[in-house]
Amino acid sequence: MFKALLVNKTDDAGYHCKLSELDEAQLPASGDVTVRVEWSTINYKDGLAITGKAPVVRSFPLVPGIDFAGVVTASDHPKWKAGDRVVLNGFGVGESHWGGLSQMARVKGDWLVALPDALSAREAMAIGTAGYTAMLCVMALQRHWDAAGVKPGSGEVLVTGAGGGVGGVAIALLAAMGHTVVASTGRLEESDYLKGLGATEVMDRAGLSAAGKPLQKERWIGVVDSVGSHTLANACASTRYGGAVAACGLAQGMDFPSSVAPFILRGVTLYGIDSVMAPLEKRQAAWQRLATDLDRGKLGAITKEVGLAEALTAAPDILAGKVRGRLVVNVNS
Template identity: 80%
Template sequence: MFKALVITKPETGYRCDLTELDEAQLPASGDVTVRVAYSTLNYKDGLAITGKSPVVRSFPMVPGIDFAGSVTQSDHPKWKVGDRVLLNGFGVGETHWGGLAQMARVKGDWLVALPEMLSERDAMAVGTAGYTAMLCVMALQRHWLEAGVAPGSGEVLVTGANGGVGSVAISLLAGLGHTVVASTGRPQEADYLKSLGAATVIDRSELSAPGKPLQKERWIGVVDSVGSHTLANACASTRYGGAVAACGLAQGMDLPASVAPFILRGVTLYGVDSVMAPMARREAAWETLAKTLNRTRLAAITTEIGLAEAIASASDILAGRVRGRLVVDVNC
């Protein structure tokens, strides 16, 4: 028997409960069984647990879009018992049972070998949010390399700065020598954001309202996890030849923007998907994270909770009351 969060949709309504399951109940479609050490609570997990958005596609469902642990059984040629692995995305926690449980059975093709320099807890302190931030930074780096843009040659904007993606993006970009401007709805967190490497902190209200289609040039790059008017304004104020990496929709799925920045300033908008990203890109992102991420800053953005606390914390993350990353010790 093992503990798990389970989402059901009975006639009385949508609910998520902490319960016990038998290993025989794990999905038959997986070929690798993993004893989970740590998972995380991401924005998408918050939506799944609360039912605020139709993230979950089948019931019952164990939520949790990522996890780290050790292989206990494998019918996959790549993995053997004792291998340390992690998983992000691939519909886990949405269409396939996920990581907010002490056991998981998944397809071996979805797993990434946990880099030697990372513990299971550190990997989940990074989690899908940090891995997504790394994919965004990698997209900007490829663009800057081609354009000949050097670190320190201009400001880089990070929106949703207090969230998981934003916090890790600030640390990564500052570590690479860039001047980071953090946009947040919690200006009282300015000292925290500066401790991660932000040079300047601005209020999100400067970007969140409808704006002009073309604005004063400011950013050489943007990491945006907010969407809607914030993303539109970020594009409108990106410098000639700059780039924007978009990965989230906290403000909304819409993009009330103009084509002006793209055809008059040559701005490039990169859509960053972490769920179905190719394995080679995933492995490169995790290897880079293991080598470059500042562990002190990682600790500063991380709060650990137990599995039972994840249900209540889901509402907090949707309400913007969570700073940085929530690591879930599934065995606590």
């Protein structure tokens, strides 16, 4: 028997999520690797799944949790054996396949990545899908800059949604590379925290979140955007000639009220960053970079720990933008 959060939808009780005790026989038969989960997280998508605020859960009953880190206990997959340390992000886990907010998981071995030796399971989930996504954004920008001959310190890099998990890790990574980082947030009271991560300036998100001109004063050599909508449009409009924007989120909205002007008049490149179905090679590269490039001290500053039951009450807070950084879940607490 093991404990897990379980989402269900019934005629009498409607949509609900509760802490449940389950039998290992209930784990999905479609998986070929069984994992003893040590740590998980609560991401924005998990908040939607737990509360039912959006239809991210596609089958019932289902264990939410889009990522986890743990140890293989049994495997029918040729790559994995009992005792292997693994991490998982995406592939519909926590949406259409039972996820990581649980003490046990059974998944497809092709979805797993070996946990780098330098990272503990807790550190991996302090990074989580948010930090892994931030690394994919930074890797895309770095490839762009390397091709263009852009050096660290040659201009400002904007990070939107800076108070969230993606934003916090992106700031830390970019600052460590020597870039001048400007953090955009709706919580200016967090300025000291963001500067502690490496931001040199903190700006009010209000300056980006309303409708703006198709072309604006050139400022950014690069942007990491987890917000979308007008924020992404304004970021593109103010990116310097030949610069790049890595878009990975839609906290403000899925719309993109922009024009082609930044792309055809300034040669701006917009990179779409998908963390859910990214190929294995890219995943492995991102996790290896995170293991070597991310300051563990700064990782600790953006992390708060909760237990499995506490995830139920934390979910509404992450949707309301009340959570700073990352929430790691000790599934055995």
